Amino acid sequence: MREVYLDYSATTPVKKEVLEEMLPYFCEKYGNASSLYTPGLEAKRALDKAREQVASLINASPQEIYFTGCGSESDNWVLNGAAEMLGSKGNHIITTVEEHHAILHTCDHLKKQGFEFTYLPIDENGRIDPAEVEKAITDKTILISVMLVNNEIGTVHPVKKIAEIAHSKGILFHTDAVQGLGNVPIDVKDMGIDLLSMSAHKIYGPKGVGALYMRKGLRLPNLIHGGAQENGRRAGTENVPGIVGFGKAAELAKANFDHHVAHASELRNYLAERIKAEIPYVHINGCMEERHPGNLNVTFEYIEGESILLLLDQFGICVSTGSACSSKSLKPSHVLAALGVSDELIHGTVRFSIGDFTTKDDIDYTVEKLKLVVERLRELSPLGPGKSW
Numbered sequence: 571m572r573e574v575y576l577d578y579s580a581t582t583p584v585k586k587e588v589l590e591e592m593l594p595y596f597c598e599k600y601g602n603a604s605s606l607y608t609p610g611l612e613a614k615r616a617l618d619k620a621r622e623q624v625a626s627l628i629n630a631s632p633q634e635i636y637f638t639g640c641g642s643e644s645d646n647w648v649l650n651g652a653a654e655m656l657g658s659k660g661n662h663i664i665t666t667v668e669e670h671h672a673i674l675h676t677c678d679h680l681k682k683q684g685f686e687f688t689y690l691p692i693d694e695n696g697r698i699d700p701a702e703v704e705k706a707i708t709d710k711t712i713l714i715s716v717m718l719v720n721n722e723i724g725t726v727h728p729v730k731k732i733a734e735i736a737h738s739k740g741i742l743f744h745t746d747a748v749q750g751l752g753n754v755p756i757d758v759k760d761m762g763i764d765l766l767s768m769s770a771h772k773i774y775g776p777k778g779v780g781a782l783y784m785r786k787g788l789r790l791p792n793l794i795h796g797g798a799q800e801n802g803r804r805a806g807t808e809n810v811p812g813i814v815g816f817g818k819a820a821e822l823a824k825a826n827f828d829h830h831v832a833h834a835s836e837l838r839n840y841l842a843e844r845i846k847a848e849i850p851y852v853h854i855n856g857c858m859e860e861r862h863p864g865n866l867n868v869t870f871e872y873i874e875g876e877s878i879l880l881l882l883d884q885f886g887i888c889v890s891t892g893s894a895c896s897s898k899s900l901k902p903s904h905v906l907a908a909l910g911v912s913d914e915l916i917h918g919t920v921r922f923s924i925g926d927f928t929t930k931d932d933i934d935y936t937v938e939k940l941k942l943v944v945e946r947l948r949e950l951s952p953l954g955p956g957k958s959w
Contacts, residue, residue, distance in 0.1 A: 571886040574932045578864055578925030579721060579749060580890055584815065585774040585926075591818040592776065595811040603808050604797065613810050620817025624781055627820040628747075628766065629757040636782045636800045637813050638793070641748035641769035642672035644782040645715075647804075648744045648765050649676045651790030652713040653685055656742075660710030666690045666698055667908040669717055670746055674904075690716070692908050695857035696725035704735050713742045718750035718766075722905040722921060723856035724865025726754055733762035742788075748772055748780075752823035752830065753862050758783055765790075770812065774926070775819030779812035826926070834864035834924045837933055841922060842866055844937045849944055851955075855909060855919065864924035869911065872954040873947040875920045881943040887936050890921045 575583075595616060601609030603617050621632040638644045649663070663680070665673055667689045677687050688706040690698055698716060707714075714736045719726050729745050736743040744765035747756060752773040758766060766783040770776055784790060789803075796805025823830070845852055851871035870878060875891040882889055902916040911919075922936075948954050 572935070573886045573888070574936055575888045576922045576924060576928065576932070576936060577888045577890045579862070579921065579923035581771045581777065582774045582925055583927065584776055585819065585822060587822060588775055588815045588818045592811045592815040595814050603810060604799065616810060616814050617808060620813045623817035624768070624820045627751070627756070627824045628783060629759055630783050631786060634783055634786055636784055636803055637808060637816070638780040638782055638804060639778060640780040641746065641767045643793070644767035644780050645670070645672040645746055646676050647782055647790060647793045648715065648767065649673065649680060649713070651793070652742060653680050653683070654791045656712040660712045661685045662688070662708050662710040662712065664688045664690065664703060664706050664711060664714045666692065666716055668692055668696070668720055668905045669715070670721055670748070673715060673746060694910060696720060696723045696855070696909055698727050698732070700728055700731045700735055703732050707739050707741065711739070711741050713744060715744040715746070718745045718747040718756070719754060719862050720905060721749045722903060723867045723909070724862030725856050726750070726860045726862065729763065730761040737762060749862060752827065753864070758785070764788060770816035770819055773819045773823045776812045776815040779809055779816045781816065830926055831863045833926065837924045837928055837930060838864050838866050840930065841924070841933050841937070844933070845940070848937065849941060853915070855906060855911065866922045867919060868922065869915045869919045870944055871915065871918060872951050873918055873944065875918050877947055878920050878943055881947070882939060885939040887939060890923070891919065
């Protein structure tokens with residue numbers, strides 16, 4: 571069966587060049603980077619190189635990059651670390667209603683410890699108003715955390731402006747950039763970012779590897795206590811093959827950035843135009859400007875998004891009904907709810923996400939099968955134009 575993968579926001583395939591870079595570190599160059607003999611030193615050099623590659627992608631210094639197990643771990647480190655480090659100065663943290671659950675659930679955890687939160691709203695296009703950030707600040711605010719790119723509707727937020735507001739009040743600024751890495755320009759120095767979360771598997775690297783950018787001069791409390799790995803801040807033997815893969819993926823993302831953005835944007839727009847022209851009763855969620863280049867979030871009226879997903883899968887087409895991290899939940903998307911979309915329409919929503927290996931022929935095949943699926947489901951639905959219970 572033909573396979574068309576349109577869920578690059580959930581994960582990406584490991585690129586051949588990345589895998590080739592990783593393979594020697596499983597069996598041939600298997601040293602522990604903390605060992606002082608030659609194989610250990612070889613592993614340490616590989617980690618140093620990867621640190622430089624990841625840092626270069628966001629214009630950071632290698633010493634500001636700390637490897638973690640994933641983007642969620644990086645997010646947890648920031649919120650829990652800031653709470654521990656700055657809790658004596660205040661107990662208020664500002665974030666948004668549309669954050670990834672790695673942020674929102676950590677907020678829930680910190681509430682039990684007496685911390686208070688302001689969740690900023692988004693407008694009908696999914697955007698954060700920096701003026702709302704400024705209004706939310708109190709004399710007890712210790713951290714502002716706003717994602718760079720939303721994982722469901724692809725909105726790119728004005729984090730540079732928000733960081734300026736935070737710094738004008740002496741407040742730390744963090745951004746979850748897991749969806750933004752490799753998809754929008756990131757310059758941590760120009761944007762004034764103090765802390766930034768990343769993940770390898772969103773940029774054609776391996777799963778199980780992430781990183782935290784921590785601005786020079788900051789020292790969050792240790793994430794894991796133990797050995798001296800990651801400059802003494804995250805103990806545990808490093809995943810050398812995975813980190814090597816992350817480094818190579820970052821190098822490729824930087825070199826391929828302009829082509830990637832142009833390619834994904836062109837096919838995303840083509841998909842949007844065909845869906846709007848050929849399938850009635852659809853809505854695109856979020857604005858098309860200042861958006862992740864490969865993201866298209868579409869609501870199909872009168873039918874269930876999960877049914878669309880399952881029937882498309884029978885044609886070998888892979889899409890999502892929202893964030894992959896919460897796709898097994900029956901709860902309506904908190905992001906679409908924040909946009910003001912009704913529960914009924916939320917359940918009829920599908921996220922398409924395009925990547926480097928997507929072709930125009932893939933889009934044409936998807937639209938033709940999507941038309942069949944939507945038509946069939948609407949025939950079976952008791953709802954719809956001209957129908958009633």
